[in-house]
Amino acid sequence: MKLIYLDNAATTPVLNEVVEAVADCLRNYFGNPSSLHRLGIKSEKLIKEAAESLAAVLHVAADELIFTSGGTEANNMAILGTALARQRAGRHLITTAIEHPSVLRVFEHLEAQSFEVTYLPVDKSGLVSSDRLEKEIRPDTILVSIMHVNNEIGSIQPIEELGRIIKGANPNTVFHVDAIQSFGKLELYPRKWSVDLMSLSGHKIHGPKGIGALYIRKGVRLQPILFGGGQQRGYRSGTENLAGIAGLGVAAKFIRHELENRPVYLYELKNRLLSGLKDALPQAVINGSLESGAPHIVNIGFPGLKGEVVLHALEDEGVFVSTGSACSSRDRTVSHVLKAIGVDDRVAGGSIRVSTSYLTTMDEIDAFIRILASVVSRVEKYSRR
Ligand SMILES: Cc1ncc(COP(=O)(O)O)c(C=O)c1O
Structure with a gap:
């Protein structure tokens, strides 16, 4: 059958080219990317190449990307990291009623830590109202987190318009977008859209599971949620998942090609x-x-x-x-x-x-x-x- x-x-399904890149990495790139010798430098170069392929999908700079263990970690890192870094400026957060659990459960956790969360409703097409969003933004609103494409019904939020509204109402409010379902399906322009943080996941674009990334716009403050050796500029400690990163890089190249050609x-x-x-x-x-x-x-x-x-x-x-x-x-x-x-x-x-x-x-x-x-x-x- x-x-x-x-x-x-x-x-x-994982692309054959991805499987090959992962296998090649496991066989030939065993050096720790933090090591000073040439085996380390060879591994570090592989990470840089993958970041560049990923950056081309987002139209951003490679050094604005941090690799994570997937979309869930990218969402946790964006939301918790912002709440921790900016809690002195305010404790009000905004999200929507239709987010993925890897966003909703984080906000519930923050509510238990005495942050105040506003959950925006959606209409029957699954869209938030930009007027309602504008009304909810206050001087103490430190973060708005809105998904781009909903994973259950596919509704697409007008991120560019929402970004304009958020920054117009409070330029200090950080804008996070879970773009895990739109990644590779729609063109993404976080910079042009006033997005500060954007979450991505490898296994939705024919890459490996357990690898993802967070776009962090230059200048945005984020507290780490993992502490240790200070890898990835201190944003995310832990020896990098080199094989996953190599696979994600190849999947990103495929998706860039499809977006342009089909x-x-x-x-x-x-x-x-x-x-x-x-x-x-x-x-x-x-x-x-x-x-x-x-x-x-x-x-x-x-x-x-x-x-x-x-x-x-x-x-x-x-x-x-x-x-x-x-x-x-x-x-x-x-x-x-x-x-x-x-x-x-x-x-x-x-x-x-x-x-x-x-x-x-x-x-x-x-x-x-x-x-x-x-x-x-x-x-x-x-x-x-
Ligand atoms: C919209 C959305 N956000 C987050 C995730 C979580 O990503 P991951 O499975 O890489 O942790 C998914 C799917 O799993 C998703 O569809």
């Missing part, structure tokens, strides 16, 4: 998916907005069905999708994102998330529609009994 992998928002491919896949759904499954509801949505994520609800049953029935046919958000583990409660956009429980419970990548083909989308139509009709019959 040929497998059809449509769970790319959870993680992406900028609309993911939108073409999405259009094919949506028109196929309309013809073959008119009962399907799209959660979130089609117009303001990311090219690679579609959240589809089948009222009255169980998303998990549809997921496993698809799996039996060799198709892999997710219910709600695979990133938020195997949590079976209704997704906080679907709740925040006001999706009815009957629809939310019967929702699946389909997510593509540059490796997904049109033929796979066509086959998926055929398989989904037969699976849903089977599950519907079974559910009616």
Whole structure:
């Protein structure tokens, strides 16, 4: 059976070039990048090259990037690091109701440390209101953290506009963006958008798991959350994950190439998916907005069905999708994102998330529609009994 992998928002298949770069690094670059001898310098050079490839995706300087153990650490580092560095200037923080748990749980932790957190609501398309954001910013607001693309419904926040509003209301407020889902799918311009901190993750762009990065705009103050040997200019102590960094560098090069050469491919896949759904499954509801949505994520609800049953029935046919958000583990409660956009429980419970990548083909989308139509009709019959 040929497998059809449509769970790319959870993680992406690792490119062969990445596997080769990781293996080559493990074999040939064992020197500690902090060592003064030539084996160390050779390893340090590899880190610099990877940072340059990554910087080209973000249109920033390589020395504005810090490698982390993934998106979760980048988000923790940005939020905790800002709160710790700037707590004397104020204790008010702003985020949204639809952030990833690696952001929301950090804010809950800070609330327990007597920081005050404002959670911005979203409309039914999953977008925050810029007027509301402007009203919430105060002289003691030290940080605003807003994700670029939502991992469950794909809504895209207008980061440039939000950046302008934040800096207009309080130029000292730090702006953090979790760009983990938009990384490699949309062009990112943190500098032009007044973004101070931006989180990235390797495994969403066909790189290895357990490696990510944080963009720290020059001049932004951040307290480390890991202390030790002072690697990475003291921002993140610990001997670098050299093989992961090498793999991430190669994945970043691939993504830079795709963004330049196939900028609309993911939108073409999405259009094919949506028109196929309309013809073959008119009962399907799209959660979130089609117009303001990311090219690679579609959240589809089948009222009255169980998303998990549809997921496993698809799996039996060799198709892999997710219910709600695979990133938020195997949590079976209704997704906080679907709740925040006001999706009815009957629809939310019967929702699946389909997510593509540059490796997904049109033929796979066509086959998926055929398989989904037969699976849903089977599950519907079974559910009616
Ligand atoms: C929006 C978002 N933020 C953060 C993360 C966490 O990244 P990581 O898995 O690299 O820790 C994910 C996915 O896992 C995500 O989709």
